[in-house]
Amino acid sequence: MEYVGRVPGPPLDQFIDDIYCLTGAPRHRRMNVPPMPSAHLFINLGEPARLLGPDPSVPPAVVADGWFMGVWTRRFTIEYPTRVHFVGAHFKPWGLSPFVGIPATELRDRWVPVDAVWPRSADRIRNQLGDVASAAEALRLLEEELRTRLAEAPARGLDLVRHTGGRLEASWGAVPVRALTDAAGVSGNHLATQFKSHVGVTPKRVARIYRFARLIVSVDTSRPVDWSALAHTAGYFDQAHFSKEFKDFTGHTPTEYLALRRRHPAERDFPPDSGPMPAD
Structure with a gap:
């Protein structure tokens, strides 16, 4: 797979480590992901992926459009499709807070559809990103979207x-x-x-x-x-x-x-x- 990423400009860089575009055929379809100091936004422009938690009794989640993930304290597994096309952001552990407007505890160890956090937005964002030909333009559009979502004043604390x-x-x-x-x-x-x-x-x-x-x-x-x-x-x-x-x-x-x-x-x-x- 090809990973094209960059750090967004200020003030987004206070909250986001990088924005990226991930494309191509994965070398390994299933990857175990340990706890890492980040939260995530994934916009899926390709076939659905599957997410599995550490409890084998819980059925996997099939994610087709886009999803947020808060900080994970346990490992989880992502199962890629045969070809991947993601556009996303790695947030700092506190980075999602000024973009989502909900307590971070509601996103901890969870994956949540984009529309559950940004109502009626997933299709519009996917259509915009899907219409561009280059990774650089996709990252520009994602950065622009994130700028419009950044709260004007920081929440208490x-x-x-x-x-x-x-x-x-x-x-x-x-x-x-x-x-x-x-x-x-x-x-x-x-x-x-x-x-x-x-x-x-x-x-x-x-x-x-x-x-x-x-x-x-x-x-x-x-x-x-x-x-x-x-x-x-x-x-x-x-x-x-x-x-x-x-x-x-x-x-x-x-x-x-x-x-x-x-x-x-x-x-x-x-x-x-x-x-x-x-x-x-």
Whole structure:
């Protein structure tokens, strides 16, 4: 598949890591996606995809038009069609808040149709994007749409969450929550309440996800991997806790994950492959 992405201009870049166009035949139809520090908007211009949560008793969701996803705290599986044509956005953990107007807890660990959040919009957006010939023009149109959706004034508490969340982002979750509250001059309960409202989870959970993301992106499968050293660098000081969290987030032990990555190397210049892994 081909991934064409870029960072949107200000002020969208305060809330969005990148907007992108993903096209082509996937190397792997099913991908397991661990928790990562982002929320998502997908506009599907091709055949339906399927989304499966970690509970096998819950039927998969078939998604044809477009959907939002909040921050995920568990792994899930995406099953691509034979050919993919997505236009989307990777939001920062707090990034959806000024665009959707609903509590982030309603999007945590969920996929929600675009029309449920932006009523009667999915067909119009898909028709606009489907009429353009280039990825660059599709990204321009998506950026324009997002600019019109950005709230003019931040909701209560969003500036606090954006500032403290930015410190977690810059440190890959290494700043203690107590240091965040002391610097912001607020209580831990107040900060947790605002994070739940704008991110869907507590700052402690956001820090955990950033910490795990740092570990994953630092794995070099072409060399021997010292998991203890990587875990310590990422902020894991208890080996048993690291092993349990790694298995919870990926479904694999570190050794199994490394073997899988070596059998199926990530596609070159393909950012989504830094986290997701083949499920087939």
